[in-house]
Amino acid sequence: MRREVGVGLVERALKLVENQWPELAEAPMRVPLEYYRSEEIAAREREVFETSPLALVAACEISETHDYQVREVLGRSVLITRDGDGVAHAFLNYCRHRGAEPVRGRGNARSFACPYHSWTYDSCGRLVGMPHRDRHQGLDLAELGLVELPSEERHGFVWAVLRPGAPIDVADHLGELDAEIGSLGCTGMNYYPALSNEPLAANWKSVAEGLLEGLHVPYVHPDTFALNPQAAGVDLAFYDAIGPHVRYGMPMFDAAGAERLRATPTEDWDPAASIGCVWWIAPGLLLAQELYGLIYADLTPGPDVRQARFRYGWLSPTLEAPDGQPSPEAMAARAARAVGQDRPVWETCGRGLAQGEHGYALIGRNEKGVQLLHRSIAGQTGFQGLSYA
Template identity: 30%
Template sequence: MLEQHATELLRHTVEETFPLAREVMTLDARQYTCPERFAQEKQQIFSRVPLVLAASCELRKPGDFKTVEVAGIPVLLVRNREGTVHALLNACTHRGAAVASGCGSAARFTCPYHGWTFAQDGDLVGIASSTDFGAVDKTALAMKRFPVTERAGLIWVILDPDSSHDPADMLGGIDELVAGFGFAGWNHIESRTMHGPNWKLTFDAHLEFYHVPVLHRETFGPERSNRAFYFSQGPHQRVVAPRGRPGDTAKDDLYALGRLPAADEPFDPLLVGEWILFPGASINTFYLNGQRGVLLSIVLPGPDVGTSTTTQTFLAETPPDEVTRAAMEELCTFLARVVGDEDLPTSALQQKALATGLLEHVRFGQNEGGLQHFHRWLDDLLKADDAELAALLAEPCPQR
């Protein structure tokens, strides 16, 4: 599949052609502001679809943990002594207090409210003043566990403890396509989280390059292409600029290579572009001092329709030296500014305008095929019942 995408990109480059979507798509603007629609998305999307919540290397050692919140659901990710990752509801089964915050390493998790203690897999192992508390069945009071899998160096979670689905069976092959990065052995540089408006308004900016030379003219420059090629794998996508980045001689520049890489050459050009992992994660590659890194962006809904978080996680393929780490940290700051000072404020103004109800529709052009694909998949999954969900997600679908 990667070779097929690369061949098509090179063909369009030689022929100077550019594919467009069949028509302009019109979307009801209330889909960004309607609380009832958002409640459906939480139930039908974020409680049923495997979500990328972390890179494996963020939890490199046994005991490493990370907390996140998705649509108001507090989640604790932790790697146990055997190396298995668990995804738990971050709530003590006594009275619901969070047992962890932020990220770090812990052999056990002790509730800060009353001192109940839980193992790395969520089992309840200790009750403070247990004689005074009274007899309870500790085996029945483990923390809620969510289905979780590690694939392609990423941690995927279904946020329904009662889901009958294995998230590994619902990836539709996207894990195999991004496996070429080899993220499991990479290095976590830093993470930062920013707050924004509706999650779809926030994530829409990842799905087209039409805005780049306009909104980002001061940061990326007006010479950037506003076009994009789109390749789909089920609900997932890859967004690729139609020519090499100006002045960029990175190892993943397929256009500079002008052909498929040979078997003994770096695999990087086949991974070019921005990878969109449905419903809200993206992967962008960068090179500094010859070392490869990626920006893993995860957009998650907040507790209500008008809130979201964007977490930027920066990973390096090899442990960077002091100079390269400094350059990576500088790039991290720059990219946070692009999103925090340009993308998110713009999305917030969109949210304010759409919330008035005076704009009835938004439109996605023929040059915004990724947005069309994404929103059609959202609609399809909202209508899909649980019996057909796994088959719908697991079967790679042609581009619509």
């Protein structure tokens, strides 16, 4: 993050702690239940997901040449590879013969033989072999590679757009946040998975809401986040909409820490140590600073409006924990425990929003992150129904 930006955020965090009062939205927001239920709205959201760059894997998940990983994304099987020159690719994992999935899971391989009739592809997606080749004279193998998706490796992630031939420009997508996300140093981090790509029985937007507020933490996670410095003042936070993205930040200091900061010249402030941020990168990527690393999570709509898919893990800058901190494995386990605690409430919200007769969900003034999230999604899909109480 640019130093001026960081200093400005520390200044805002100081005000929160000194006043013991969060940055508030202007009014409570009413979100019609239709927003979580309508298939027509879901189709527009799907369009947004299918045309936006999605951070499918952390680059370190395919760190070596010929590493590969298969992911399920919006109902598609996607193969992510790193070719012999170190270039990452994303392909629709569907065999050009009769459509079977040539690759499963993850690993390291120079070629992939489809399990059905053994047509074989390399890590650049080229069809490089087929049994009984002599029966297929006249076929041009060069035209029968896996269908490649537009992809780009940037800031420690492999991003892809799910539509072949569509443009991709991750820097443009991140806009003003591009340098800030780059400064997190994810390129050199290691990924510790917590949830592989779990189905959740709730609308994806209802799950997303829970990632942009800390109000539920003392009730749902009474012990899980006790180590986090901000755990005591859960709604003391600042929020910004940056293009379609949302930044939600918290002070990492208490009242005594605020006094110490005030006594320190601004040029000696260390924004990275004083605030913790959560970035919601539209449409479904979550990055959240937690202790010495980052949560990296990816939320997508499921096959219908009542289902979502959630992939969740932990990025660590080191293999060993800093002094007195839990190990990266323990951080991933803690993340999995937290999602395990969230899941029952998310799923009951899912039922309540799908079946309730209460007309609208109410997002309070101190849930400004959630309000900004819905404004962003509604703005991208043209949904006109958000209103203010």
